[in-house]
Amino acid sequence: MxxxxxxxxxxxxxxxxxxxxxxxxxxxxxxxxxxxxxxxxxxxxxxxxxxxxxxxxxxLGEEEYEDRSIHFRGTQNGIVEESYNSFITDFLTIIFSRSTASLAVTIFIIAAVVATLFVYRPQEQKYSQQEIQIADRQTRKALAIVGKIFNQTQSTLEKEVLSERVAKPIREGIGIVNYLFNQGTKQ
Amino acid sequence: MLEQQKYRILIQQYKNKIYTYSLYMLKNKMDAEDVTQEVMIKIWQNVDKFNILAAKTWIMKTTNNLCIDYLRRRAISVSREFEIDEIFEDTYSNNLTSDNPYLVTHLNMMTSRIKEAIKRLPENLRSVFVLYEIEGFKYREISKSLEMPVNSVKVYLMRARKKLQEELKHYEAQEVI
Structure with missing residues (x-):
């Protein structure tokens, strides 16, 4: 044996x-x-x-504390009855009461941030010499057009707007004022 | 507004832990409810002073201190009838869903037996045992809550387990007689 x-x-x-x-x-x-x-x-x-x-x-589980006793909230003046049926409270309780849930949420947030950084990272573009020259030419053309428009605007302002629309009415106004002064001195 | 939300979270999370601990320590439902209410008021009064994530040990320390105050203030003279009533209530009134009445009663009696044995443990062993085995606290959390070194927590837990085994043997012997 x-x-x-x-x-x-x-x-x-x-x-x-x-x-x-x-x-x-x-x-x-x-x-x-x-x-x-x-x-x-x-x-x-x-x-x-x-x-x-x-x-x-x-x-053995935890003993259940009867709900009637927790429907109270302390205030500076005493105790006020209050209902606890709140979705946010329940949600936050689940998050904070279970360390695994907190960990899961933290990992999820970190993963989301990291993924976002990787997915939306701006990619570097590579251009050929020819493309750069074309772009340079187009930019010069565009600037030349803008410069031409500025010149035209300047000449229009000087010849038409300032002399005709601004200086002329001012001169007329001054002439009227002089006329009125002259009339006044004669009398 | 934030304080109220913080308070609600803490209460939802810890109300049963506070009540369970108080019940095992004070061996009396009414006193346990009183202590739970007092702890809840203390939480409200101090809700802006502690971090919600570090509140666990503060709450259990407060609960433990209040339980000790209760035990010191008056020698608990729970009448035998009251104890019997509570055991009866625990044993026969739980709503366990089973078709077999014998099984339900047997399970309830086993639960009552173990609860009674835990309640018979010495106070210092009981507090560590309840926090570790029933409330699921870690050694370090118990050490902070009860303000004792981690090694003492481990020693007390081991003693509590041995003592509980002895209590159960004693209980079984009584049942046989």
Whole structure:
């Protein structure tokens, strides 16, 4: 008959068994406990016993606090009743209450920003020498046209607008004023 | 406006944690509700003073301090009838959806048994155990909340687990008798 190994179960081993049963032991301790449990009935019994308790403990959830008590908001003067049915509150609660959700949202935002930078990055255009010369010529032509228009505008202003439309009425006005002065001196 | 929103988020997030912790510490629903209300008022009074992401340890520290005050102020003399009522309520009134009444009752009794065993743990072990195993706090958060070194948290947690096992054995022995 195959005989199972027997060895002393000290406090250190018991601590490892308990941690393994509750699921927070490191991988080496878990393996050690697992192999020792296979070879020793007492270790196995302890592990099973603590594991059963751990499972029961982990099934316990948080107690629900009745809603009637939280429909209150403190103010400087006292307590005011208030309803909490707010979509924004629920949304923000989900985001802030779960670290994974916060992490997911943060990663999503960073990814979106990075993707936007890569997708919309301005690309450098390469032009041939011929294209540059054509563009230069077209620019000179355009500037020449603009210069011509400026010259025409200047001559129109000087010959037609200033002399005919501005200087002439001013001269006429001054003539009328002189006439009136002369009339006044005679009388 | 921002403060109100911050307050709402904190309450939605922590109301059950505060209540659960208080319930296990004070072993009494009415006192647990009182402590929860007081913590909520303290949160409102200090809502502009702390960061929403760092509020967790502040809230649990406040809850723990209030629970200790309650325990010190008066020796809790919960009447046996009241305890029995609460156990009865927990055991038979939960709305578990199962067709098998035996299974429902058995599950409820197991839950009650473990809850009672946790409540029988010494105060310092109970606080660490509840925060770690039920509320899902990390060692560092418990250390900050209860103002004790991380190593003490680990030691207390291990002791609590051992003590709980003993309590359950004791409970089983009583059941057999």
């Amino acid at each position: 195959k005989r199972k190994k027997s060895f002393e179960i000290n406090d250190k081993l018991i601590d490892k068994i308990i941690s393994a049963a509750y699921g927070d032991a490191n991988i080496f301790d878990k393996l050690e406990v697992y192999f020792k449990a296979r070879n020793n009935n007492e270790v196995k019994r302890l592990l099973d016993s603590y594991r059963a308790t751990a499972e029961e403990v982990h099934q």
